[in-house]
Amino acid sequence: MLYLNDFQDMKNKILANAIKAFNPLRLRVGGSLEDQTVYKVGLVTKCPHFKNNMNVRRFGFSNGCITMERWDQLNQFFNETGAKVTFVLNALRENKSENKNSTLWVGNWNKLNAQEFMKYTISKGYKIDSYELGNELSASGVFARVNAGQYGKDTIILSNLVKKLYANFSDQPKILGPGGFYDKEWFNKFLRVSGPGIVDGLTHHIYNLGAGNDPKLISRVQDPFYLDKIAQTFKSISESIKQYGPWTGAWVGESGGAYHSGGTNVSNTFADGFWYLDQLGMASTFDHKVYCRQVLIGGNYGLLNTTTFAHNPDYYGALLWHRLMGSRVLHDASPYLHSYAHCSKDSERGDITVLLINMSNSTTFVVNTVNDLNLFPSDHTELPPREEYHLTPEGRTFKAK
Structure with a gap:
């Protein structure tokens, strides 16, 4: 997700280059409002x-609007990056x-405004990879909720609309949903009601570290047993898809670790x-196709500094993952040494990339590879040298930025 204050933000070269480096970076346009x-x-x-309107139950904001002039500016930015x-x-x-x-919203989705928006988007030649319907409306919701059966019917309406408007396109936008927190009964019913061929990506949100102002946050990011608890959610999502929606794939549609804008001096640091x-390794282990980080810019959990767009530590972690880790997962983790092995991205030689995370503050692990011919290649081998990336905090300070 991306927060931009004005058109000048989109002219910033640091911001543009940060996005271009991923080639491509997925930007989710949407969120709480x-x-x-x-x-x-x-x-x-x-x-x-x-x-700001504290009399409004939903997030303390009144309803708002996006102009097509603003949409044009955003798409110019998307195209350039x-x-x-x-x-x-x-x-x-x-x-x-x-x-x-009541927080329960009832009635069929009114598609008319979205339909006109899509028509305008198509007429301008703007490319949309995927459309998602709503934000955090599943199960008990966040300030608002929709029953699973109703949401399933609404998603069918969206799917039919996209198929109609994009009928002449060989590559139609994907349909995503529900973009909320996982609840087994709700998600299973949604998949049953929407049925085969409707949902391309089953999106769920994760904020497993608790509130950003919780003083326990710094200890939680270092606790391997606490971090492992969320594995059950990943596993359950995979089981829901296997049983009720084998035509779709699991996506983490939004995750910032700690909710309420993340934690000061934690979410934007090496820690x-x-x-x-x-999380990236765990999501891949449970066959998740996409992981959307909350947020590129904004709050304490931004990958980039909110004012200067300087790169926070997690930006580099995301970039290395994107460039090195392929889609084929070979191995997962053990308690204090979390290890994730993938076939290397874009490799034709069968290379392997391994991510090692030392979760212990008192133990040094020695990791050896058997028959590693390219650690010190001789003049008689065509193998390139092994590449190693060591992520360490500046000054050995755990909360370094």
Whole structure:
């Protein structure tokens, strides 16, 4: 996800180069306020800005709007940086809360505003990799929720709309959902109702470290047994797909570790890499196809500094993972030495890339490889030297940035 304050942000070379380095980087456009967003296109004439309003139950903001001028600017930025775009649509457009004190929203999704938005997007030649319906509406939801059966029906409406509008495209946008926290009963029913060939990516969110202001946060990112607890969620998602949706794939649609903007002097430091890299390895072990980090810019958990766009430590971890680790997973972890081995990305020689994370603050592990011919290649071998990347905090300070 990406927060940009004004058009000048999109002219920043540090920001642009940070995105280009991934070639491509997926940007998820949406989030907490997505289900309060209207698109100023077609019959929509009023386009208010989001305003702080503590009388509003959903996140303390009034409803807001995105103009097509702003959408044009964003797509110019996406095109220049080669970003791959996932766009989250308002799932609560004209739906109604069950009653004044209820968080349950009822009624079929009104597709009209989204339809006009898609038509405009197509007319301008803007490429969307995937559309997702709503944000954090599954199970008990976050300030709002939709029943699994209703959400399944709404996702079918979205799928049919995309198939109709993109009928002449050989590469149609994928359909994602539900973009919320995993609940076995809710997710299973959603897959049953939506049925085969509708959902391309089953997206779920993870904030397994607790609140950003929790003083225990710094100890949690170093505790291998605490970090391993979330493995059950990854496993359960995989089981839901195997039983009810073998046509789809699991995605982590959003994860920042600690919610409420992450932890000060934790989420944006070297320490967070113990959680983040372990998450990437764990997600791959349980056959997840995509992992979206919250957030590129914004809060304490941004990969880039909010004001200077300087790279925080997790940016480098993400970049190395993206460049080195292939999609084939060979091995996973042990208690204090977490190890993840993949076939190397874009390798034709059968190379292997291994990620080793020492979760102990008192033990040094010695790792040897058997018959490693390319550690010190001689003049008689065509093998390149082995590459090693050592991630250490500046000044050996655990909270270094």
